[in-house]
Amino acid sequence: MLDAAVRVFGERGYRAASMDEIAELAGVSKPLVYLYLNSKEELFTACIRRESAALIAAVRDGVRTDAAADRQLWEGLTAFFTHTAEHPDGWAVLHSQARSGGDPFVAEVGVMRDEIVAFVTALIAAAAREAHGDPELAEREVTGLAQALVGAAEALAGWANSDRSVSAGEAAATMMNFAWSGLGNLMDGRRWSAR
Template identity: 80%
Template sequence: MPRAVRERQMLDAAVRTFGQRGYRAASMDEIAELAGVSKPLVYLYLNSKEDLFTACIRRESAALVEAVRDAVTPDAPADRQLWDGLRAFFAHTAEHPEAWAVLHSQARTVGEPFAAEVNVMREEIVTFVTALIAAAARAAHHDPSLPDREVAGLAHALVGAAESLAGWANTEATVSAHQAAATLMNFAWAGLGDLMEGRPWSPPPR
């Protein structure tokens, strides 16, 4: 069997095991058994449990980012781009619950260096959303008044909300990816729309 195919089998088994049992509880023995290979072969290909977990994070991060980017048409209106991206995000996390558990729960709670690996993926998505919000501001008025820091803050808030909602939606069998995306659009885009039209919310005077 080609090495690439064998490695994919090992990573598939590892993602399933890490996602279901957690990093600390998962053993190389059960990963090897699920992959249908010997434990020494897993070590030969992927060196250690830590390296195997890192490989899982990197593969699943790339798959998630690719799914979101592929779903978005760059020339579409900003709200359509965000809608398509959110639907792809929620669909991917729902279709790959073990992978999302690895990225959202396990990698962050186990600590460094795994959390840093996930942050690379998160920053890529935040950068994408930041550019989308900035483009929407430019389209709304030729001289957008939104400072870069505020645009970045909005992007971080939106991505954080999507991550939290995906974690909740994956525990609710009746919530579809479409419904989750619509929930976040109703929560976020109405406010963003007012902001783009020059009607930002202002705190009441003290």
């Protein structure tokens, strides 16, 4: 039932999706949908939570925390873009449909985003401490970098999913060139390489 709901919500949006359409696609009766989830709002919230958990797990599982910092970023970005490409309806639910559906849905996505930002913040802080030997990095700066990185990755996934010719590896490499190499190096022709 959730698979059908994610597909319909992802393709049509929260407001345009109908419970009849979801029930038909799931191969169940509409009363059965309401038996499990009392309303369209509860069903959409369940979809957001499921897709959020899957995305978070994909990113966490994709990163080897014992790898070098650039490798961790590469692995995390590759896992993120692979997941969003393989689950375009789930990404649409999280990235565009939930944000346009109203406050309760925006808050649900915010919980997922906060968890990903916290994970990225911890990785950046650990990498910076290792690189500079400074245990007292400015937490605000590290959190800001994580926010910027996550926001840029979200925007790039939106673009990549709207242009199916962009592979997950290409999207991850674009982010690496932007985030790791930096715009200055990129403009000078120096790019990050997966080695």
